[in-house]
Amino acid sequence: MTTALPQPVTEYLAAHETRDADRALPHFTPDATVADDGHTYHGPAEIRAWLEGAASEYTYTSTLIATERIDGEHYVATHHLEGDFPGGRVDLHFRFTLDDGLISRLVIEP
Template sequence: MTIQTPPDPTAADMAQHLPHAIKRFLREADPQHKANAHDLLAAFATDATVVDDDGTTYTGHDEIHRWRAAESSEYTYTVEISHVEKFDDTRYVVTTHLEGDFPGGVVDVIYRFTLADDLIAHLQIAP
């Protein structure tokens, strides 16, 4: 007899319970969505920092806007949320699965969010 491990709650179900700022970022960062800078930046505190997977840090709305504009125009890809983890009311980790025309074609990306006043104060991205 084989005993199967019960499936984890689906990432999509878990993602529904994410704070609004994180859901907004994920929606606006998805290349299938017609993102605009105002909606994306509304998810971030004005002095927020983003540490990209290459180690570059972007601080404040102007730098974050330039980073996302460059990132979103470089490749075509699909995004699927594969895992969501809540550590406390201010710290979340979201893992996404990307497939597209970038080098390697497939990658899992980990987003580590820290919130303050219901906005993203810090985001660290790692492959």
């Protein structure tokens, strides 16, 4: 199902799944931003802290249920999550913007 997604996105998603910031960070531009759960994280240090902290706050399973290529720079990966977070179930859209083959912006939202 990830055939519609470019390599930096699929590699980031694999690193995110295992909560491996060292594997995830090389796929971002130096000035990248991540927006998740009402907060925006700028640059490698804040993104690392998010990956190691907020993104790891709950225990959950994640299943990739859809991918979409919007254009050459914009992609969406939709994941179904179930776990011990408020509500217990949600479909999250990971909206990626690429710049020169790296992720410059990631927005995660229902």
